[in-house]
Amino acid sequence: DGGITQSPKYLFRKEGQNVTLSCEQNLNHDAMYWYRQDPGQGLRLIYYSQIVNDFQKGDIAEGYSVSREKKESFPLTVTSAQKNPTAFYLCASSDYSGEAFFGQGTRLTVV
């Protein structure tokens, strides 16, 4: 079954803790993306990667970090520096034909 898998579906974090969201794809796509989805604000780009071992900041990268050691994987770490981390996080991938494919998302709640 090809596609993008995000895990976990729900995640709870205590204030001051870092947490890592997983994103894996078996579509052989070069490009991968992380978005944050908040009510009324649509999808905002956090980080993107066009190729292994390379990634760029999006519009709201502060308080987040990523790595791209493998083509299939693009994990996102929400650090304690992120002031308002409670949100829905979406991972996506694309090839250069233009369509983006999305995971089911991870809902992060800070408790």
Place this chain on the structure above:
Amino acid sequence: AQRVTQPEKLLSVFKGAPVELKCNYSYSGSPELFWYVQYSRQRLQLLLRHISRESIKGFTADLNKGETSFHLKKPFAQEEDSAMYYCALRNTGNQFYFGTGTSLTVIP
């Protein structure tokens, strides 16, 4: 910089009525425009893209470069069209930028 604007957060129409979801964009280069849809409890998925110029599920969208618009239209709305719709722009760097979304409700 690029920006995608969807002025309507909520839109309600009666079944069988025409529907138009508005999208405007700003981008200095030559953009590629998309409409993505998210049905209840499903992942975000592509509905259509301007370069294909095809109709998907009865929806069409025409890129108007003069007005920098990419409005989504359907002549007769169906209940199954109720969903969240996002307009998106892909720039030459292969980054996707999304609007804030329009929640469409089709009233039976």
